[in-house]
Amino acid sequence: MEAFKGIIFDSHSAVFRCPQGAITCGETLRLSVFVSAALKPARVTLRLWENEAERLLPMEKQRFFTHTPYGNFLQEFSLNVSCETIGLLWYQFWVDTSEGRLYCGNSEDMLGGPCTVRTEPDYRYSYRINVAAADFSVPEWAQGAIMYQIFPDRFFRAQRAGNCKGKRLHHRWSEAPDYLPDPEKGYYPADDFFGGNLKGIQEKLPYLKSLHVQVLYLNPIFQAYSNHRYDTGDYELVDPLLGTRQDFEELCAAAEEQGIRVILDGVFSHTGSNSRYFNREGQYASVGAYQSQASPYYSWYRFKEFPNQYDCWWGVWSLPCVQEMTHSYSEYILSSPNSIVKRWLKSGAAGWRLDVADELPDEFLALLRRCVKEEKSDALILGEVWEDAANKISYGKQREFLFGRCLDSVMNYPLREAIIGFLTHMFSAEEFCRRVLSLRENYPVQTFYSLMNFLSTHDVERITTRLVGDTAALSREEKARYRIDGDALIRAKALHKLAALILYALPGMPCIYYGDEAGMQGCTDPFNRGTYPWGKEDAELLAWYRALGEMRDETFRKGGLQLEAAGPLLSIRREYACAFRYVLINPTDDCIETMLDASYFKDEPKLLLDTGGGTQLTVRENGCYLLLPPFGGAVFGECFT
Numbered sequence: 001m002e003a004f005k006g007i008i009f010d011s012h013s014a015v016f017r018c019p020q021g022a023i024t025c026g027e028t029l030r031l032s033v034f035v036s037a038a039l040k041p042a043r044v045t046l047r048l049w050e051n052e053a054e055r056l057l058p059m060e061k062q063r064f065f066t067h068t069p070y071g072n073f074l075q076e077f078s079l080n081v082s083c084e085t086i087g088l089l090w091y092q093f094w095v096d097t098s099e100g101r102l103y104c105g106n107s108e109d110m111l112g113g114p115c116t117v118r119t120e121p122d123y124r125y126s127y128r129i130n131v132a133a134a135d136f137s138v139p140e141w142a143q144g145a146i147m148y149q150i151f152p153d154r155f156f157r158a159q160r161a162g163n164c165k166g167k168r169l170h171h172r173w174s175e176a177p178d179y180l181p182d183p184e185k186g187y188y189p190a191d192d193f194f195g196g197n198l199k200g201i202q203e204k205l206p207y208l209k210s211l212h213v214q215v216l217y218l219n220p221i222f223q224a225y226s227n228h229r230y231d232t233g234d235y236e237l238v239d240p241l242l243g244t245r246q247d248f249e250e251l252c253a254a255a256e257e258q259g260i261r262v263i264l265d266g267v268f269s270h271t272g273s274n275s276r277y278f279n280r281e282g283q284y285a286s287v288g289a290y291q292s293q294a295s296p297y298y299s300w301y302r303f304k305e306f307p308n309q310y311d312c313w314w315g316v317w318s319l320p321c322v323q324e325m326t327h328s329y330s331e332y333i334l335s336s337p338n339s340i341v342k343r344w345l346k347s348g349a350a351g352w353r354l355d356v357a358d359e360l361p362d363e364f365l366a367l368l369r370r371c372v373k374e375e376k377s378d379a380l381i382l383g384e385v386w387e388d389a390a391n392k393i394s395y396g397k398q399r400e401f402l403f404g405r406c407l408d409s410v411m412n413y414p415l416r417e418a419i420i421g422f423l424t425h426m427f428s429a430e431e432f433c434r435r436v437l438s439l440r441e442n443y444p445v446q447t448f449y450s451l452m453n454f455l456s457t458h459d460v461e462r463i464t465t466r467l468v469g470d471t472a473a474l475s476r477e478e479k480a481r482y483r484i485d486g487d488a489l490i491r492a493k494a495l496h497k498l499a500a501l502i503l504y505a506l507p508g509m510p511c512i513y514y515g516d517e518a519g520m521q522g523c524t525d526p527f528n529r530g531t532y533p534w535g536k537e538d539a540e541l542l543a544w545y546r547a548l549g550e551m552r553d554e555t556f557r558k559g560g561l562q563l564e565a566a567g568p569l570l571s572i573r574r575e576y577a578c579a580f581r582y583v584l585i586n587p588t589d590d591c592i593e594t595m596l597d598a599s600y601f602k603d604e605p606k607l608l609l610d611t612g613g614g615t616q617l618t619v620r621e622n623g624c625y626l627l628l629p630p631f632g633g634a635v636f637g638e639c640f641t
Helices: 198-203 205-210 245-257 327-335 340-346 362-375 401-405 413-423 429-442 476-481 486-505 539-551 554-558
Strands: 028-036 043-050 053-058 060-068 071-082 087-097 100-105 116-118 127-132 147-150 215-218 222-224 232-238 261-266 303-305 351-354 380-383 452-454 509-513 560-566 569-576 579-585 592-596 606-610 616-620 623-628 633-639
Touching (some): 028 087, 043 071, 053 071, 232 245, 232 340, 327 340, 351 362, 362 380, 413 429, 413 452, 413 486, 429 560, 486 509, 486 579, 554 579, 623 633
Parallel strands (some): 147 509, 261 351, 351 380, 452 509
Antiparallel strands (some): 043 053, 043 087, 060 071, 087 100, 087 127, 560 569, 569 579, 579 633, 606 633
C-alpha cells in the first residue's frame, strides 16, 4: 500500500472534492485526481456504486501542472457527478499507468482524506458520498448556538418545591446520590431525589444568560418512577416533583425573553413498567398492558409469554420496549392533532432530543419529522447516535438519519472521543484533524454546523474526571470515592480548558453539561449526576466558560473551517465575512514555539483569549513568533476592512 506516491487525492480538500460535505439530490459533485507524469497515466476511471448498482465513468483529462503544493509535473483528471438518488454512494478510482492498473481508495481507518493506493482491488476501502433530500433544512437558530444540558432533579431547587409525595428526598442538597443496590430489590433503583424543579431552572435563567446560552436541553421531565425519568410513566404530565405544565410553559416564556429556547428529551422506544400504559405495579387507575390483553395499550408491547416475559430495553425489565409503528402508539405519540410531540411544542418547547434514536425505526422517525415540522416548522430534531450517523447500521439496516428525511442533527460522540484522544495523547493532532474532517465530509453542511458537541453528558464521565484517566474498571465503591486533587487536578483543569476551547472553536453547538463549568467531577451514572455546587463553583473554570461564550461570535458560529497539525500543535482557523480567528492548542507539558502565519492579518495579530496568560507573541522582521506554554491555548483575531 502507498507504494505509488504519484497518485494524489484528498477527500477532505475542496481541490479534489467540491463541494465538501454531503450533497443534496440533484446537486453536482466535482471529483479530481492528480497523477504524476512519471507514471505515464493513460486513463482514470471513477467506480461509483449504490447498493449493487455499479457505474464505471471515465474521467476527463484536464490541466497539466508543472508545480503544485502536492508535487511537480502532475496531470489532472476530473469529472462532474450528478447524484439523483437519496442515500449513500461509494466510490474509488482506477488509474491505468505504465506500472499497470492501480486502485486508489480510502485508508484502512475509513476516515477519508489522502488516498491509499493499492495494486490489487479492495472494495472495502471506498470513499462515500451522502446524498440528502433537496429540501432538507435545519433550523437556522440551532446552527452554532451554545447549548446547556440540565438533569432537572440536580440543577436547582426553588423555594417552592414540587409535590414529593411517594418520593425519597435527600435532606441536604450537598449529599452524594445513592449508588448501591437496594437490599430488597437487588439492583440500583435510581429512586433517590434532590428536588430540583422547573421553577428552580427558571430562577437560574440569568445565570445561563451569563454563559451566553441560547438552547436549553432538559433530560426527561415527564412523570416517572426514577430520578432520571427515562422510564416514562405518563407522557402527558410533568413529574409533580418538577412542577406542572404551567410551570413548563412559564419556563419557556421566561427563557424566550432571555433569547433561550428549550428542547425536551423524548423517550419513545420504551416506557416504564410502572406507567399508565404498562402498569405492572398497579399504581395507575388505567388497565395496563401487563394487567390485561384487553388493555388499549396491549398492542404497544411485544410479549413472549404473557404477562411476565416481554421485550425490554437492553434486558432491563422495568423498561418494556414498545412497537413504535403500532397505529395506536404512533398516533398517540406523533400524528393525532394533540399528540405528545405536538402538545409539548404548543406548550413552548422548541424541539426534541430523541433518546436512543438508533433504536427507533426509520419509518417512525420520518413520521415524527413530518408531524413535528407541521406543528412548528423551525423545531429542532436531535438524535442520540453514538457513532458516525451518516453510515450507521443498526439491526442489519443502513439507517437514514441524515438523508434529510429523519433527523436534523445528532449528538457528536465521535468529537468527544477525538478531543479526549488528542489531549490524552492516544493519537496525534493529525489524526484529530482527520476525525473532525471526516465528519464534515460525511454530514450535510447544515447538520455539521448544528451538531450537539459536548464533553460530558449524563451517560459518560464528567470531562474533568475523564481527562485524568479511564475509570471504567473501578468498582462502584471506588467510583463513589474517586476524586482528583493536587497536581492531578491542576493538570485536569488545564486540559479541561483546552477541551472547552476546542469545543467552542469548532462548528456546531457547543454544549455544557450542567456543572462542568463549575468543576464538577464524577464517573459514570450516578456519579456524573450530582447536584450543582451553588456557591462552591470553581471560579477559574466558570470564568473561562463565560469568556468562551463571549468569544463565540458569528465567525465561530458560521465561519469556514481549516484544520492543521504541526507535530503536537493543533491550529483551528475560522473565517466569516470580514473576520478571521486563529486558534492554537498545545496539549503537551512543554513550551512550543512556532511561527504564526500572519498573512491572514492586515495588521499585527491580536491576542483575544488564552488559557493561562502565558502566551507570548513576538513580532520580528521575518515574522511573528508565538510561544505557547504547557497546556496552552490561544485565540488570535482581526477584522478585515
